[in-house]
Amino acid sequence: MENKLPAWDDLRVLLEVHRGGSFLAAGLQLGLSTSTVARRIGALEKDLGRALVHRTSQGAWLEKEALELIALAERFEQSLRAHRRDEGGRSPYAxxxxxxxxxxxxxxxxxxxxxxxxxxxxxxxxxxxxxxxxxxxxxxxxxxxxxxxxxxxxxxxxxxxxxESGLFASGDYLSRSLPKRFLGADDYREQDFVVEDETPRGQGPSRWLMQRGAARFPFRSNSMEARLHAAKGGMGLVMLGLGASKDHPELLPVRLETPLPSxxxxxxxxxxxxxxxxxxxxxxxxxxxxxxxxxxxxxxxxxxxx
CATH class of the missing domain: 3.40.190.10 (Periplasmic binding protein-like II)
Structure with a gap:
């Protein structure tokens, strides 16, 4: 069976691995996950019938045959850019x-x-x-x-x-109202919560809190930015996705007896x-x-x- 001709999408991934020195760097540049980059490289190697890239703890290095493909990919990339300019922007991505x-x-x-x-x-x-x-x-x-x-x-x-979400609050609020930084089943009614401005009220996150006895909502807003600002100012506990918590170090996590629904x-x-x-x-x-x-x-x- 003859080897398949390499697809441009796979060549472009190889080119970015070469430029970035790793699968991670290539993925970040292309907006792809590391596993997708690895899968694309694997498909290219399968089509050509030989190994092209070797991964190590220090990054990735390319075989000599891969460097020849890099030169081909760079020429094609330059031609593609020139063609797009000549077409006045009528590319598939315009x-x-x-x-x-x-x-x-x-x-x-x-x-x-x-x-x-x-x-x-x-x-x-x-x-x-x-x-x-x-x-x-x-x-x-x-x-x-x-x-x-x-x-x-x-x-x-x-x-x-x-x-997955958690409840977070400023250090000031926690020192005043929840020094143990733990919310048990009987603690919700004594705490302030910063929540969405929902209609009708009692739906969504507010409903979950109210089912556990929460009744104090000093600040409501349909803006996440506004809710986070209020919580950082000490107005109460706010729901925040765990993946986003790293971007808000001013807000500290609270341990929950009952985890929030994901x-x-x-x-x-x-x-x-x-x-x-x-x-x-x-x-x-x-x-x-x-x-x-x-x-x-x-x-x-x-x-x-x-």
């Missing part, structure tokens, strides 16, 4: 991507957009963080992050992972868009960013309580 995310996911979407634009500056990205989810089935947005599977037959959902999220799109190059690749970039969030979540779960 156009807009509109992404709808829940409150609190805007930072991750912006990070994915930043990585994507490094590779495809011809793409325009819009991120909408909103309480009312746009209608993906009628194409009000191209991609949406949702806390459950869709029921529409024209939409497809890809699982992103399960987000929520599985999905990346949803219209099935007609799954073959559009810019949509497909941005979805992969967002998945890589979310995978990093889940890794930070696992690290926070293992981290000793201060």
């Amino acid at each position: 156009g807009r991507i509109r992404v709808s995310v829940p409150d609190g996911f805007g930072g991750g979407a912006a990070e994915a957009a930043t990585r994507f634009r490094r590779l495809h500056p011809e793409t325009q990205l819009e991120v909408i963080s909103e309480l009312r989810f746009v209608d993906l089935s009628s194409r009000e947005a191209d991609l949406g992050v949702r806390g459950g599977r869709s029921s529409s037959p024209v939409l497809i959902d890809k699982p992103l992972g399960e987000v 929520l599985r999220f999905y990346l949803t799109m219209h099935k007609d868009l799954r073959k559009v190059p810019r949509i497909r690749e941005f979805a992969a970039t967002f998945e890589a960013v979310f995978a990093e969030y889940l890794a930070a979540q696992a690290a926070a779960r293992r981290r000793p309580r201060r």
Whole structure:
């Protein structure tokens, strides 16, 4: 059987491994997970019938045959850029991507957009963080992050992972109101909570807290940024995803007798868009960013309580 010709997508991964010196660096540049980079390199080696890259604890080094492919990939990359300039930006990635995310996911979407634009500056990205989810089935947005599977037959959902949350508060609040930093079954009624401004009240996170006796909600807001600011100012306990806690060192975790319920999220799109190059690749970039969030979540779960 003749060896297959290498695909450009796989050559581009090899090129970034060469430039970055590791699978991790290549993944960060391309917006892919390390496992996806390894899978792409493995596919390239299988197509060509020989080993190209060797991984070590210090990084990755390439065989001589791989360096010849690197030169080919660089020439192709230069030709592709010139062609895109000649075409006046009419590349498969020219156009807009509109992404709808829940409150609190805007930072991750912006990070994915930043990585994507490094590779495809011809793409325009819009991120909408909103309480009312746009209608993906009628194409009000191209991609949406949702806390459950869709029921529409024209939409497809890809699982992103399960987000775990905890309760956090400022050191000032804890020293005044919860010095033991432990919330038992009978402690909720005596604590202040910073929560979403929900309608009707008693739904979502507030409902979970109220079921445990919480009754004091001195600050409500539909903005995650506002809730975090209030909690940092000592107004009460706030729910925060474990994967995001590393970005808010001013907030300290509270041990819980009953863990908060976790929520599985999905990346949803219209099935007609799954073959559009810019949509497909941005979805992969967002998945890589979310995978990093889940890794930070696992690290926070293992981290000793201060």
